[in-house]
Amino acid sequence: MTDQRSQAELVRQSLKRRYRKERRFRAYGIAAIAIALSALVILFADIIGKGHTAFIKTTVTLEVDIDGEAMYLDDASDERQMKMADFVEPLIRALMKEIPEAGESDRDDVRDLINPYASNQLRDALRENPELLNTTQTMTFLSHTDVDVYVKHAGDENYSIKLNEKQQAWVDTLYERGVVDTGFNDVFFSRGDSRDPSRAGILGAIVGSLLTMVVTLALSFPIGVAAAIYLEEFAPQNKLTDFIEVNINNLAAVPSIIFGLLGLAVFINLFGMPRSVPVVGGLVLTLMTLPTIIISSRAAIKSVPPSIREAAEGIGASKMQVVLHHVLPLAMPGMLTGSIIGMAQALGETAPLLLIGMVAFIVDVPDGFFDSATVLPVQVFLWAGSPELAFIERASAAIMVLLTFLIGMNALAIWLRKRLERRW
Incomplete structure (x- = not known):
């Protein structure tokens, strides 16, 4: 009788050890899955955290006076004059109207708020419709990349803000008035690559x-x-x-x-x-x-x-x-x-x-x-x-x-x- 009890006890202990091994093995599997899922969540969180703002663009809406005299342009249908015309000056003037505190000495800082390719947009609009010459039009342009970074990442230590304090104050004012605004970045899905980040697309x-x-x-x-x-x-x-x-x-x-x-x-x-x-x-x-x-x-x-x-x-x-x-x-x-x-x-x-x-x-x-x-x-x-x-x-x-x-x-x-x- 004693031998039977000792054998039963040995069987129970063996079963307990086997069950403990099974629980440990199951725990190891659950831990491995948890680690893999955690790594995946961290990866996705990092990618989404860095990339979601790329789906937002910063724009500047201006009342542009397309003055032929300021642009040195008499006939918008003349391709030779179009190549020689100054399409940047109307944009600077339009933006300075929105920033009354900016003087003539601030022209370079004002110009740096507009995307360098905005002048091309104005030129293309005149080529498509020469009758816009010597008229005032409401036009929306992409902001400069530095403005885009400031609007979306101001206060983020991971991003270096290249605008000076004066420009930052101007952008804050323009943003409050709706001149500078943000929206869905359709450019990202409608253009190819570019040297300018704000115009780069996929x-x-x-x-x-x-x-x-x-x-x-x-x-x-x-x-x-x-x-x-x-x-x-x-x-x-x-x-x-x-x-x-x-x-x-x-x-x-x-x-x-x-x-x-x-x-x-x-x-x-x-x-x-x-x-x-x-x-x-x-x-x-x-x-x-x-x-x-x-x-x-x-x-x-x-x-x-x-x-x-x-x-x-x-x-x-x-x-x-x-x-x-x-x-x-x-x-x-x-x-x-x-x-x-x-x-x-x-x-x-x-x-x-x-x-x-x-x-x-x-x-x-x-x-x-x-x-x-x-x-x-x-x-x-x-x-x-x-x-x-x-x-x-x-x-x-x-x-x-x-x-x-x-x-x-x-x-x-x-x-x-x-x-x-x-x-x-």
């Missing part, structure tokens, strides 16, 4: 990314699916096939910069294709994405039950008919999921595109696949390396836009998987 990078992704998808999806079908359904099991499979799996783990070096050596140096164009970028990202699509497509084909093939062959279908009419439609959800995830990975790549010249400063929005372009990750790289904090702000905002695209693509992959998959 439209060129977005269009460049879309063109590059179109080339990547058009090449990688059909080639990847065709390769997966051949390897899984038609290729004989021999050393050559095994060699190909091993190398495909190895290529999926190769650093992306290697594909950039390959693209530089083959597409640019060997074939003489132009640098910094979406076609070359798409070709490089196709090489990088193909292993992921092939592996995921093979896994999707393997998941189709053998009974489907046997039933089709039993009613006389050929091997090609079995694959095209039965296996491929059932494996397509997994193929689409793998392809979207591969495209999302390609969208966020920077290193391979830097090597083929897509790091160039591109102002214009590309119109085609052979126009010079940049992509969102490279645009973030360029702005993040700028010493001006206003560009750092826009880099964080561009990261937010890029993350939105990536999260959207992954959500689409999950939705397609749930929508189209069949359970056996």
